[in-house]
Amino acid sequence: MSSSLQFCRINASTPHSDRNQIPNFSRTKPPELSAASIWKLRGGDCTRRVLSKVRCTKLTEAVVEEGVRESEGVEELTCVMKFGGSSVASAERMREVADLILSFPEERPIIVLSAMGKTTNKLLTAGEKVLSCGDSRASKIDELAFIKELHLRTVRELGVDASVISAHLDELEQLLKGIARLKELTLRTRDYLVSFGECMSTRIFAAYLNKIGAKAQQYDAFDIGFITTDDFTSADILEATYPAVAKRLHSDWISDPAIPVVTGFLGKGWKSCAVTTLGRGGSDLTATTIGKALGLREIQVWKDVDGVLTCDPTVHPRAEPVPYLTFEEAAELAYFGAQVLHPQSMRPAREGDIPVRVKNSYNPKAPGTLITKNRDMSKAVLTSIVLKQNVTMLDIVSTRMLGQFGFLARVFSIFEDLGISVDVVATSEVSLSLTLDPSKLWSRELIQQELDHVVEELEKIAVVNLLQHRSIISLIGNVQRSSLILEKVFSVLRTNGVNVQMISQGASKVNISLIVNDSEAERSVRALHHSFFESGDMSETELDSKFQSGKVSTLKAES
């Protein structure tokens, strides 16, 4: 075992570890238990024994039912409200968020918070920096000073006791010194390092709510049953999380109602028992997981934009809010790179059929985006344009003759063996083009060596052309109207001198993906946005009248 584990373990002598309540996981594959047998464990701490693949919906219902019996007079929790880093970036923002929460007296929310502002980025940079600076200088790096100053200023300005975070700040400094001494930063240590951000923001915010008379209780997600795989930096939530989280939050609420304030982004590896993270932006997933676990009425994710927009506002400032989306559209949009939602976050909401509302904490009056199972698609054409840059594309042509079966299976088995996921695919019998999921590559260290290895393996059966610096432009919308969409897309791109290198309209009913050069991508998105959303003729209302008057079939692509 690497000595760095000294620093990344949840250790009984540290503030983080004091709070561990699920340390005794079996190190082997967890047993599959029925909901009924888990239910029998309810007297004890079910998280100790029950890990994955439980039929959690029934159990969740049972936990809630028991709660209802026990909770005479206590009103149910109603919704989750998640606030991202930009929403809680300062004392002033925390005050505004507290006022916002309390301005909905009819709600009894669970609050999920991300780390303050850019804290996660600063922690990651701090970890990288101390690797080469020597342990005597580790406590003097700018990033640590920034984090300390931000958090201490925030507690001071909010008038809460600095002791709520002082142990974490000391421990963070010790951790950075440890990394500097060992000159080693494993993925596991990295997750432990970034967890300090959410652990501190939630402690400060809960203390502030208590100070202003709104009774609140802070929770570390890794203590209340967020059980994950041990894939550090991009862990998946295991099924056992749902009953465990439902039981803990519900029973605490019933016995002593206090607004729960939960760390976003964090979990606990089922084998390692170490802190894991759910991938960047993972607090959205924490919120939807809680929503499903407790069967809540609504999940709200509060951001710094007026909802999900027609494209990334940093690429094109004329992006507009999209009022309604289906879970499927939102999932595709997130998966294909819209930073606004975590790629996996729609899954629990869809499974639990819980509406998700994306709102702006800087502009609460804006209606935001409502994401539900179904919506009226009769007028929908294009909903949003998503850009994923710096993608690697592979052209693979079989060295065998036409008619050879098993070619595609062999190609995909190579990706499976190497643990690399594929995003967009276009195939014929003997050739295929595909793009590699960059998030899976980014989470590893030896990107170039890994790509070389993929090519080496594929070259045993095919001629391979590796093309880097490509972008995927995903058109999220009503694929039933694909001819209409594509007619316009190709016209716009042709006019702008952009060549499409690959196109894929897979099984998804909501997404068409185009691959273009990175250097042409932003320009293409702006031109497409202008044509679809700013010129009027493709807006849902305009189209409706055109359909009715029969004009749509002759609608000419604009240049």
Ligand SMILES: Nc1ncnc2c1ncn2[C@@H]1O[C@H](COP(=O)(O)OP(=O)(O)O)[C@@H](O)[C@H]1O
């Ligand atoms: N289609 C889109 N709609 C809205 N925001 C988008 C979109 N694509 C990218 N973004 C970016 O996502 C940001 C919000 O996501 P994020 O920073 O993760 O929020 P938070 O940290 O508040 O959870 C916006 O500020 C915006 O720059």
Ligand SMILES: N[C@@H](CC(=O)OP(=O)(O)O)C(=O)O
């Ligand atoms: N703080 C983490 C988790 C997160 O969800 O953040 P945000 O909600 O600010 O995107 C991150 O920066 O990735």
